[in-house]
Amino acid sequence: MLIKKPGSSHIKEHEVTDESIYRGRRQILKSMGFVGASALLASPHSQAISWFGKDDDEVFVTSPLSFNSVDKYKSDEKLTPEAKVTTHNNFYEFGTGKSDPAAKAQGFKVDPWTLQIGGLVEKPLTLGYEDLTTRFPLEERIYRLRCVEAWSMVIPWIGFPLASILSEVKPLSSAKYVAFETLEDKEQMPGQRSRFVGGGVDYPYVEGLRLDEAAHPLTLMSVGLYGKTLPPQNGAPIRLVVPWKYGFKSIKSIVKITLTDREPPTSWNRLIPAEYGFYANVNPKVDHPRWSQARERRITTGGLLSRNRIETKMFNGYDEVAPLYKGMDLRRYY
C-alpha cells in the first residue's frame, strides 16, 4: 500500500499562480519578444519559433511520486512557487538564459536511463530508470538553494540520501572522492553542440565531492520536486542536491558516479579557476571576485517591490556540516 502524507511544505492554494495563467503570461511576454534579451541576438531561430509559440507545444510529463515527509526536513520558510522553480534555471546544456532550459528541454528523453556507480567500490551498481524512484525509500526534504549568482530559492525536493547508494556499493578504503557526470548527448542538448549556446563549458558537465561530504546525511539524490518527478530543466531524471554549497555543485541529469582516490575535476573550476573552487561552500565572508556574497535575493512570490534581500548564512544555514571543514582555511579552499 502506498502511503502519501502531504507535508507542511505543500504550498497553500492561494499562494500559487494558476499554471494556465502563468503560461499565458509567459506567452504574452514571448510574443512581444521580451523574454530574455539574449534571445534577440544569440538565436534568431528560437526567437522566431517562440513568436509562433511552437516550443510550447511539447510539454514534458511528470508523474506523482510516493514519499514520506520527515519532520526534520520540514520548514517554515516560504517556498518558491513551483512555476518559478521550473522556469528559472541554470542548465547550460539547454542554453545560458534562465528561461532557456524550460523552453528547450521539454522533449528530453529520460526513459530509458542508466546510472552507473563504480570506480573504487566493492560492488559496482547500475540503476535503470525505474530503479531511480523505487530502489530506495523516497522522502521529501525542503532545502534552501543558494546560487553563486546571489539569488536563492526554497524547494521541496523528493529523493534519497546519496549515503544509501554509497552503503550499497561499499567504497574501498582507498576511495576519497566521488565524481559525478551529466549525460552527454549532443542530439538532445543544444548547449553541448555549440559553445555559443552552452556558455563555453567543456561538456559533459562534471562535479565532485569529498567522500565525507558525499556521505553526509544532508546530501541528497533528488528524483522529484513538489511531489512529482523532476522536469528536465531541473535535472531529470536524477540530480544531486548539496544544500550547503552553491547551486552549480548540484549536478543535473547524472549518468555516472565514480569513486576515486584523487580530487576530481569540476566544470566551473576548469572554466574559471579564480572564481569557482572545488569546495564552493556557501560563505558570506568570501566574495566572488566580481560580486558580493554577503546577501542574496530570495525568490518567492511577489514582484519587483517585494523586499526579498536577506543575509546569506555560513554553509547556507546548514551549520551541521561545519565539522567537515574543521581546521581548513575556507578562503583558500573556496
Add this chain to the structure above:
Amino acid sequence: MIRLSAKHLLLLKTIIHLGSLVPLILTFYQAVNDQLGGDPVEALLHFTGIGAFNLLLLSLTVSPLAKFLKIGMLIRTRRLIGIYAFVYALSHFLSFIFFELQLEWSLLISEIIERPYITVGFAALVILLLMTATSAQKVQQRLGKYWQKLHNWVYLSALLIALHYIWSVKSDITQPIIYWVILIFLLLLRKDKFIKPLKKTKKTTKRLA
C-alpha cells in the same frame, strides 16, 4: 539628396518615443506584478541594460546612415535617441539601487568603488548624464566649442558600456562580443575623426622638436 519633410521627421520622432517608452513602461509594469519570469529583478536589469546599449549604438548609427543615404535631416533624430539611451541607463542604475541592492546605501558605494565592472558602468552613466544635461540647443550654443568636446565623450561611454557588459556575464560572452564588433565597426566609420587630432598632435610635437 533626399529631403525629409517636417511631417516625416515628426513621424520618426513619434516612433522613437513610442518604441522607447512603451516597452520600458510595460516591462516595469510586468516586473511589479511578478509577470517577468522567475526573477523579475534580473529580467529588468537585463532589459534596461541591453536597451540602453541598443539605443546608444542606434544613436551612433544615425550620422553614418544620414551620410550614406544622403538624408541630412536624419541627424535631427539623434538627440532624442541619445536621451532615451540615458533614460534606459538611468532606469538600469535605479533598478540596481532599488531592487537589487534594495537601498543598502553603504553597499552601493563600496560596489561602485570595488567592483570594476560596476565602476566602468557608473562612469558611462555619468558621461550620458552630462550629455543629456547639455543637450538643449540653448546650452549647446552657450558652450560653443566645448559642447562638441564634451559630446565626443560618447565614444568613451560606449566603450565603457561594452566593457561593463562583457565583464558582468558569467561565461557566455558570445553576445557581448557581438556588441563589441558592432561598436568597433561604428567607430571605424569615424576613423578620420580619431586620426585627425592624432596627426595634429604629431605635427605640433615635430615643430616643437
